[in-house]
Amino acid sequence: MPHVVILYTANxxxxxxxxxxCRGLADTMLALHAEDGARVFPQGGTRVYAxxxxxxxxxxxxxxxxxxxxxxxxxxxxxxxxxxxGRSPAVHKAxxxxxxxxxxxxxxxxxxxARKHLGLTVxxxxxxxxxxxxxxxxxxxxxxxx
Amino acid sequence: MPHVVILYTANxxxxxxxxxxCRGLADTMLALHAEDGARVFPQGGTRVYAxxxxxxxxxxxxxxxxxxxxxxxxxxxxxxxxxxxGRSPAVHKAxxxxxxxxxxxxxxxxxxxARKHLGLTVxxxxxxxxxxxxxxxxxxxxxxxx
Amino acid sequence: MPHVVILYTANxxxxxxxxxxCRGLADTMLALHAEDGARVFPQGGTRVYAxxxxxxxxxxxxxxxxxxxxxxxxxxxxxxxxxxxGRSPAVHKAxxxxxxxxxxxxxxxxxxxARKHLGLTVxxxxxxxxxxxxxxxxxxxxxxxx
Numbered sequence: 001m002p003h004v005v006i007l008y009t010a011n012x013x014x015x016x017x018x019x020x021x022c023r024g025l026a027d028t029m030l031a032l033h034a035e036d037g038a039r040v041f042p043q044g045g046t047r048v049y050a051x052x053x054x055x056x057x058x059x060x061x062x063x064x065x066x067x068x069x070x071x072x073x074x075x076x077x078x079x080x081x082x083x084x085x086g087r088s089p090a091v092h093k094a095x096x097x098x099x100x101x102x103x104x105x106x107x108x109x110x111x112x113x114a115r116k117h118l119g120l121t122v123x124x125x126x127x128x129x130x131x132x133x134x135x136x137x138x139x140x141x142x143x144x145x146x
Numbered sequence: 147m148p149h150v151v152i153l154y155t156a157n158x159x160x161x162x163x164x165x166x167x168c169r170g171l172a173d174t175m176l177a178l179h180a181e182d183g184a185r186v187f188p189q190g191g192t193r194v195y196a197x198x199x200x201x202x203x204x205x206x207x208x209x210x211x212x213x214x215x216x217x218x219x220x221x222x223x224x225x226x227x228x229x230x231x232g233r234s235p236a237v238h239k240a241x242x243x244x245x246x247x248x249x250x251x252x253x254x255x256x257x258x259x260a261r262k263h264l265g266l267t268v269x270x271x272x273x274x275x276x277x278x279x280x281x282x283x284x285x286x287x288x289x290x291x292x
Numbered sequence: 293m294p295h296v297v298i299l300y301t302a303n304x305x306x307x308x309x310x311x312x313x314c315r316g317l318a319d320t321m322l323a324l325h326a327e328d329g330a331r332v333f334p335q336g337g338t339r340v341y342a343x344x345x346x347x348x349x350x351x352x353x354x355x356x357x358x359x360x361x362x363x364x365x366x367x368x369x370x371x372x373x374x375x376x377x378g379r380s381p382a383v384h385k386a387x388x389x390x391x392x393x394x395x396x397x398x399x400x401x402x403x404x405x406a407r408k409h410l411g412l413t414v415x416x417x418x419x420x421x422x423x424x425x426x427x428x429x430x431x432x433x434x435x436x437x438x
Contacts, residue, residue, distance in 0.1 A: 003224060005153065007295075007297065007341050008341075018200075018201040019202075019203075022203035023203040025203070026205070030206070043205050043210075044205055044265065045265065046204070047222045047224075047265070048202060049153050049199035049201075050200065050202065051197060051199060051200065051343060052200060054310075054342065054343065054344060055298075055311040055313075055341075055342035056339065056340060057311075057318035057340045058318070058339040058340075058431075059318070059336055059337075059338055059431060059434075059435070060322070061315065061318075064434040064435060065431075065434060068434055076295075076339045078295060100426050117430050117434060118430050118431055119427065120428045122425075123425050124424035125420060126423050127271075129231075129273060129274030129420060130269055130270070131238040131242075131271070132227075132268070132269060132270035133242075133267075134242055135265065135266060135267045135268070136249075136250050136257070137264065137266060138262065138264050139204070139205060139220055139222070139263040140265065142205075142263060143205070143210060164347040165347040165349070167347075168348055168349035169349040169353065171349070172349035172350070172351070176351075176352070189351050190351055191351075191411065192350070192351055193301070193348065193351065193368045193370075195300075195301070195347075196346065197343060197345060198346060273415070274417060274421060275417040275418045275420030276416070276417055277384040278373075278384050278385065278415060279388075279415050280392050281411065281413045281414070282395075282403070282412045284408065284409050284411075285350070285411040288357060288360055288409060289351070289356060
């Protein structure tokens with residue numbers, strides 16, 4: 001059920017390995033355990049999709065960045081996790097903080113570059129407005145409950 | 147107003163005809179009628195968009211699939227329908243079941259392949275958190291109410 | 293925090309400049325001020341992403357359009373703004389109307405073409421089901437509050 005969708009400006013494509021970030025975020029999700037010791041996210045349903053935007057516009061288009069000595073080629077990465085409803089606020093915070101920490105670590109070289117101006121946002125939604133949910137899978141059975 | 151967005155792992159691109167799945171899902175939506183006999187989804191507003199993810203990560207990355215004799219190249223297809231609020235639970239279930247049935251039929255060869263491990267999820271959201279809705283169209287007038 | 297995502301049929305790619313539409317929508321967002329005179333959307337967090345769909349299906353696939361003298365190659369543009377919760381209905385309406393106006397003006401040549409049949413929808417969601425929100429940015433500090 002849980003998935004992460006990453007939307008980002010395509011100028012970042014050559015600057016960082018987004019496939020590696022996907023793998024890191026998936027591993028982060030799979031390592032999370034709730035108060036009762038159970039995995040927060042089922043192994044067979046955890047996935048991350050990342051989409052560079054062929055067209056985008058960010059903030060003022062670069063003027064303030066160039067004025068501050070940057071290259072004016074702003075980047076933005078938006079990470080959204082959709083998960084089923086019913087988890088505790090503590091689990092939401094642990095999941096969000098873990099995803100944010102993973103992404104910050106992966107993007108650290110870009111954040112440390114004084115010529116780059118980059119935004120990262122992480123948000124979690126609990127299946128908003130959901131009125132139907134079904135699945136069919138030959139992947140889930142690989143991970144039987146123990 | 148109603149639309150379907152399909153997010154899927156790009157490894158599925160050569161394995162199945164996603165354009166055909168889009169068409170099948172749109173036809174499925176257009177064939178749905180509510181309790182009062184009226185179409186559930188307006189003809190001029192029904193559309194399906196499908197996006198392969200250039201980067202993705204699924205579950206454990208393939209280890210369990212390979213251990214089970216598969217190729218370890220997991221696929222995942224997520225189908226999300228966003229529709230206006232106010233329909234009955236019976237209509238939600240009918241719409242979801244119809245979309246799931248269409249996708250399962252289309253993907254049957256992949257689900258039947260013992261070397262493939264594939265997940266399919268269908269979810270419907272009722273215009274979550276929506277605070278504004280407007281349209282402008284030269285398409286809707288092709289389908290006047292009768 | 294606020295972002296716009298544009299999903300559209302790829303047949304529109306050569307017909308209009310989507311990068312220019314992104315810039316126009318971002319400028320539109322940045323020009324909005326609330327009742328108290330403050331910007332509705334923070335400069336450092338405003339961004340627009342546009343994604344042509346590699347596969348899509350719209351309405352009846354073109355039959356009614358061809359019968360009406362069109363080319364039967366329907367286009368659809370969906371514009372979604374996600375913004376933080378808590379703004380007034382007047383601000384929602386002002387933001388939605390401004391985005392719709394910007395997109396209608398940009399797409400006017402296509403709407404005026406009798407051979408084209410095109411749908412445009414604008415919707416705003418207030419952070420639906422959101423249970424976590426965090427950011428890290430070297431972009432936001434370019435725009436200190438005054």
